[in-house]
Amino acid sequence: MNRCRIFLLLLSCLCIRVAVFAQAAPATPPSSHNRKTSTPYTGDLSIFESPGRDQRLQINRVMDILGVVPGKNVADIGAGSGWFTVRAARRVGESGKVYAVDINPQAIRYIDERVKKEQLHDVVTILGKEDDPLLPAGQIDVVLLLKTYHEVAKPIALLRNLRAALRPGAKVGIIDRNGNGENHGVQSSTVLQEAAEAGYELAGSYDFVKDDMNYFLVFTPKPCANL
Numbered sequence: 001m002n003r004c005r006i007f008l009l010l011l012s013c014l015c016i017r018v019a020v021f022a023q024a025a026p027a028t029p030p031s032s033h034n035r036k037t038s039t040p041y042t043g044d045l046s047i048f049e050s051p052g053r054d055q056r057l058q059i060n061r062v063m064d065i066l067g068v069v070p071g072k073n074v075a076d077i078g079a080g081s082g083w084f085t086v087r088a089a090r091r092v093g094e095s096g097k098v099y100a101v102d103i104n105p106q107a108i109r110y111i112d113e114r115v116k117k118e119q120l121h122d123v124v125t126i127l128g129k130e131d132d133p134l135l136p137a138g139q140i141d142v143v144l145l146l147k148t149y150h151e152v153a154k155p156i157a158l159l160r161n162l163r164a165a166l167r168p169g170a171k172v173g174i175i176d177r178n179g180n181g182e183n184h185g186v187q188s189s190t191v192l193q194e195a196a197e198a199g200y201e202l203a204g205s206y207d208f209v210k211d212d213m214n215y216f217l218v219f220t221p222k223p224c225a226n227l
Contacts, residue, residue: 035190036181037153045081045110056211057175059084062144063091065204065218066171071095072141075165077133077158078102078148079125082111088144089120099135101128131157135165143172147213150176150186159198163221172200172219175209188215195219 054060068074070093076085079100089098100111100123108125115123128134131154143162145152152158162172174195179185192202195217204218 037151037155037186045107048081048083053083053211054087057146057209057213059087061208062173062175062216063088065206065216066142066144066173068092068142073097073099073139073167074142074144075099075101075133075135075140075162077128077143077145077162078151079111080104080107080148082107082114082123084144084146085111085123086114086118086120088142089115089123092122094122096122097139098123099126099133099140100124101126101133101135103128103130130154132161133158133165135162137164138167140165141167141170143170145172145174145176147176149174149191150179150181150184156194156198159195159200163199166221170221171203172221173216174219175213175216177212177214185214188217191217 068088068091070091072092073096074088074092076082076088076098079085079102082100085098085100092098100108102108102111102125105127108127111123111125115121126134130152143166149155159172166172172195174191176188176191177185178187180187181190188205195202199222200219201222202217203220206216206218207214209216
């Protein structure tokens with residue numbers, strides 16, 4: 001009988017300790033790896049050519065901050081109609097190169113035809129993957145994701161895979177609007193968290209971009225990031 005009482009007493013103490021530990025343990029935050037994203041746009045690409053967009057986005061100021069100058073290699077990830085691609089191509093000139101990356105084959109064909117018509121010989125199109133832009137290693141000075149990041153299905157993986165393509169001192173710009181991920185926007189705090197997890201640090205934050213955009217963030221890769 002005494003043994004039975006001792007056993008029950010020990011068992012009840014153990015249960016109490018487990019319950020207290022469970023209550024005290026911090027809740028696991030939701031993983032950003034599984035957050036909601038927007039469905040990539042596959043409609044009429046000409047909608048990106050709206051009059052006055054240059055001024056609303058202040059795209060020349062954006063390119064100044066990112067260092068888009070003659071001779072640089074630029075990656076336009078989520079290039080769409082090539083709206084930014086052609087502007088960057090005119091900036092970098094024949095001594096530079098612009099890689100127009102998109103996961104939509106229609107966009108790639110559209111840009112190929114566009115640069116041929118506009119006689120831009122410094123543009124290379126790439127049909128990328130949702131987790132990898134498939135850019136050449138060690139070749140990129142500047143990256144811009146314009147109104148694209150909220151559509152990236154695997155943002156952390158994409159940013160990690162992007163690192164191998166970057167030259168020393170490269171800048172990565174992200175222009176987007178605040179949202180819940182699936183409404184064609186993503187909170188800037190989420191972008192900051194994911195970029196840090198992928199091995200980047202914030203180099204600049206701006207709010208002058210309009211055209212239904214809320215923020216322009218600039219990142220640089222952390223040296224020797226442990227990924």
